[in-house]
Amino acid sequence: MRSTIKVLAKAFVITFAVAQNTTASTNTTTAAEGILSSGDVDLGTWTDAYAKAVALIAELTNEEKITIITGGSVTSVNWTALEFKDGTQSVQGYDYVTGFSEASTLSMTWDKTLMYNQLKAVALEFYGKGFQVTNGPTSQPLGRTPWGGRLVETLGQDPYLNGIAFGIGAKAFSDAGIVAGGKHFLLNEQETNRQASGSDSDVAPYSSVADDKTLHETYLWSFYDGVKNGLGAVMCAMTKVNGTLSCENEDLLQGLLKTELGFPGLVFPDVGGQTTAFGSANGGLDYGSSSYWTNATLQAGINNGSFTQARLDDMAVRNVIGYFKVGLDNGTQPAYVDADAYVDVRANHSTIVRTNGAASLILLKNTNSALPLSKPKSMALFGSHAGPIMAGPNYIFSVQGSGPTYAGHLAGGSGSGQTSFPYLITPQQSLTNKASLDGTMIRWILNNTYTSTTTGGFGGGTAPSGNSTTSTLAKRAGGAAIAGLSGGTSLSQNIPDYATGAEVCMVFINALSGEGADRTELRNTEQDDLVSSVAENCNNTIVVVNTVGARILDAWIENENVTAVVYGGLLGQESGNSLVDVLYGGVNPSGRLPHTIAKNESDYNVGICETAVCNFTEGNYIDYRYFDKYNVTPRYEFGYGLSYTTFDYSGLSVNITNSTALASTYPTGILAVGGKTDLWDEVISASVTVTNNGTLDGSEVSQLYVAYPDAADQPVRQLRGFEKTLITSGSSATVTFNVRRRDISMWDVQAQDWAVVGGDYVFSVGASSRDLRVSQTVTVGA
Ligand SMILES: *[C@@H]1O[C@H](CO)[C@@H](O)[C@H](O)[C@H]1NC(C)=O
Numbered sequence: 093m094r095s096t097i098k099v100l101a102k103a104f105v106i107t108f109a110v111a112q113n114t115t116a117s118t119n120t121t122t123a124a125e126g127i128l129s130s131g132d133v134d135l136g137t138w139t140d141a142y143a144k145a146v147a148l149i150a151e152l153t154n155e156e157k158i159t160i161i162t163g164g165s166v167t168s169v170n171w172t173a174l175e176f177k178d179g180t181q182s183v184q185g186y187d188y189v190t191g192f193s194e195a196s197t198l199s200m201t202w203d204k205t206l207m208y209n210q211l212k213a214v215a216l217e218f219y220g221k222g223f224q225v226t227n228g229p230t231s232q233p234l235g236r237t238p239w240g241g242r243l244v245e246t247l248g249q250d251p252y253l254n255g256i257a258f259g260i261g262a263k264a265f266s267d268a269g270i271v272a273g274g275k276h277f278l279l280n281e282q283e284t285n286r287q288a289s290g291s292d293s294d295v296a297p298y299s300s301v302a303d304d305k306t307l308h309e310t311y312l313w314s315f316y317d318g319v320k321n322g323l324g325a326v327m328c329a330m331t332k333v334n335g336t337l338s339c340e341n342e343d344l345l346q347g348l349l350k351t352e353l354g355f356p357g358l359v360f361p362d363v364g365g366q367t368t369a370f371g372s373a374n375g376g377l378d379y380g381s382s383s384y385w386t387n388a389t390l391q392a393g394i395n396n397g398s399f400t401q402a403r404l405d406d407m408a409v410r411n412v413i414g415y416f417k418v419g420l421d422n423g424t425q426p427a428y429v430d431a432d433a434y435v436d437v438r439a440n441h442s443t444i445v446r447t448n449g450a451a452s453l454i455l456l457k458n459t460n461s462a463l464p465l466s467k468p469k470s471m472a473l474f475g476s477h478a479g480p481i482m483a484g485p486n487y488i489f490s491v492q493g494s495g496p497t498y499a500g501h502l503a504g505g506s507g508s509g510q511t512s513f514p515y516l517i518t519p520q521q522s523l524t525n526k527a528s529l530d531g532t533m534i535r536w537i538l539n540n541t542y543t544s545t546t547t548g549g550f551g552g553g554t555a556p557s558g559n560s561t562t563s564t565l566a567k568r569a570g571g572a573a574i575a576g577l578s579g580g581t582s583l584s585q586n587i588p589d590y591a592t593g594a595e596v597c598m599v600f601i602n603a604l605s606g607e608g609a610d611r612t613e614l615r616n617t618e619q620d621d622l623v624s625s626v627a628e629n630c631n632n633t634i635v636v637v638n639t640v641g642a643r644i645l646d647a648w649i650e651n652e653n654v655t656a657v658v659y660g661g662l663l664g665q666e667s668g669n670s671l672v673d674v675l676y677g678g679v680n681p682s683g684r685l686p687h688t689i690a691k692n693e694s695d696y697n698v699g700i701c702e703t704a705v706c707n708f709t710e711g712n713y714i715d716y717r718y719f720d721k722y723n724v725t726p727r728y729e730f731g732y733g734l735s736y737t738t739f740d741y742s743g744l745s746v747n748i749t750n751s752t753a754l755a756s757t758y759p760t761g762i763l764a765v766g767g768k769t770d771l772w773d774e775v776i777s778a779s780v781t782v783t784n785n786g787t788l789d790g791s792e793v794s795q796l797y798v799a800y801p802d803a804a805d806q807p808v809r810q811l812r813g814f815e816k817t818l819i820t821s822g823s824s825a826t827v828t829f830n831v832r833r834r835d836i837s838m839w840d841v842q843a844q845d846w847a848v849v850g851g852d853y854v855f856s857v858g859a860s861s862r863d864l865r866v867s868q869t870v871t872v873g874a
Pocket residue numbers: 110113
């Protein structure tokens with residue numbers, strides 16, 4: 093065996109075609125497709141890592157290779173088992189790490205630089221604790237349904253936005269010396285019935301069925317970005333695709349992932365994803381359980397043809413290649429430490445958390461110049477989300493589902509999205525600090541329904557009701573005379589009385605969900621009633637929403653007393669500070685919606701699937717693609733978000749920059765890591781002038797949407813570029829978008845390839861998916 097592998101290693105140096113002959117096996121019916129040594133995929137920048145991996149594996153017996161693929165160490169070659177860990181929002185369950193914002197929050201920034209900075213900082217903390225692989229970044233669940241319980245962990249509901257962010261994550265993690273383990277592969281869009289255990293075994297795990305076009309154009313899309321940008325591992329899902337477990341699905345893993353996308357790394361299973369020895373190994377799982385993959389089973393399989401030597405070698409190579417690719421062999425990484433060890437890896441990452449939190453916040457409504465605040469005389473805070481939970485910070489949550497709300501300030505998720513907080517700045521804390529600087533009088537009721545049952549202060553007297561003129565002592569007993577917010581009326585401890593007369597009323601609401609259960613609601617009666625009862629008494633009610641996914645606001649959004657709404661994800665340890673930065677204008681808001689907020693639940697077309705087979709019959713039409721196609725008016729559309737300044741768009745210019753490339757309907761490039769190379773060619777350039785015509789400096793997110801010709805059978809318009817640009821008041825900036833071949837391609841089911849259909853493409857740039865300001869048509873092809 094050793095000699096065979098040595099030939100493999102040597103052959104690699106010469107040509108890939110030579111290496112192909114070493115894959116000969118006793119079982120030729122098992123697909124050679126997806127085997128790295130076949131040479132089908134040009135490994136590019138992975139070539140050196142592949143050579144190192146092959147050289148390492150060449151030193152091993154089959155028994156030792158089996159040790160590696162089942163997560164063991166082989167001391168003879170100094171191979172130490174890889175340490176895997178959850179948590180792109182922090183090293184999960186660890187002390188002395190940073191509590192970053194969630195991935196979904198990061199996607200709200202629409203800022204590529206900030207995404208990179210944060211994800212690299214996260215990865216450096218994993219590196220410093222001695223981990224080699226992260227179970228992330230998370231592209232999917234993508235957000236087929238807004239009720240999906242895990243959307244807080246993912247990078248937005250649009251394949252393009254999600255893909256760009258996912259690619260940035262793969263690159264940032266790799267740059268930090270960590271193997272990025274992108275997840276979940278694939279069509280794992282809901283928590284209900286995801287696992288046989290604890291569910292109805294007749295229907296669980298559910299099987300997702302998507303047609304080939306939808307699969308490529310919506311769900312596989314972002315994995316192209318991830319693989320192209322350096323994913324070294326991919327986590328297959330717990331669920332099934334087309335009736336076969338994702339982790340044992342040869343079409344999915346050996347075919348789509350390893351061949352079409354040219355993925356060179358290891359596939360590892362989500363919990364329970366592996367149920368057989370040969371189904372999983374032949375299906376494309378590379379890292380699995382020693383209870384299925386025993387030495388005896390796999391060696392017998394090779395002997396009787398159920399399995400192949402080539403595949404075992406491939407699995408072993410794939411287990412170590414990522415380690416070499418990111419330079420984990422360079423001797424620099426600190427030793428692995430336990431969760432409570434005092435190894436402080438935080439550096440100055442709190443500044444990233446604060447900056448990115450503020451940059452992610454989305455201003456949805458702002459009337460009467462309610463925001464930014466400027467030294468208000470008085471302020472009242474409402475809702476349990478404004479302040480700390482009794483015992484916290486938000487730690488530790490179940491993977492069996494959580495929510496629908498959280499009775500304290502929510503700044504981190506649950507399950508795999510759980511944040512490890514070293515501390516948590518609540519809005520109450522940061523607003524109080526600000527009040528002390530500004531001379532603002534501040535009150536709070538940190539409860540959504542609170543009514544005091546206290547009847548006495550001094551001596552237990554009865555609280556006065558209304559504008560009682562009883563004795564001073566009685567007033568003090570009820571808190572009226574000393575409270576004073578209400579300018580003469582008595583102030584008892586209830587929500588309407590605290591709201592009455594406050595110059596600013598701030599209401600804080602949240603929505604929580606996470607791994608293990610889907611959302612049960614997209615709005616919350618208790619919280620919506622709180623907003624309404626404050627607004628009934630306060631003509632300057634500002635609502636702050638921190639949510640795990642789309643949150644319906646229609647119970648009160650049109651109330652004229654609700655003057656401003658700030659909407660965001662879960663912001664991490666600096667949450668209150670990020671909010672204050674935006675509320676007081678230290679940071680001009682520039683977050684944009686990564687999903688559509690509907691007016692009603694029934695406006696969304698996809699709910700939770702309760703059957704054994706989940707047919708993705710809606711095709712590509714999820715989120716704004718559905719709203720646009722079926723003329724459903726959203727409350728706030730995908731891409732929406734206000735600023736304290738205003739921007740004007742002009743002078744759009746769109747040119748084909750590589751007509752040679754576009755002369756061919758299908759890509760002609762070789763298959764490489766990330767798919768055929770020319771899918772990534774920049775073929776069209778668009779530029780636009782954006783002018784800040786308001787009085788404050790601010791950042792605008794210019795968004796490029798493309799409408800394909802009818803023959804391509806595509807949604808009305810699709811995001812195909814975005815750039816966040818800081819523009820000072822009165823200045824202009826030229827914003828340029830480079831459109832890649834894949835950005836104007838459609839999946840041709842007959843040809844099984846990405847096609848550029850000839851015809852007129854309309855390029856529009858604007859401030860949201862429904863606020864397109866300038867357009868230009870470009871004719872592609874004959
Ligand atoms: C590899 O196999 C092919 C076809 O089976 C054969 O033509 C070629 O000569 C072989 N190459 C080597 C180096 O053995």
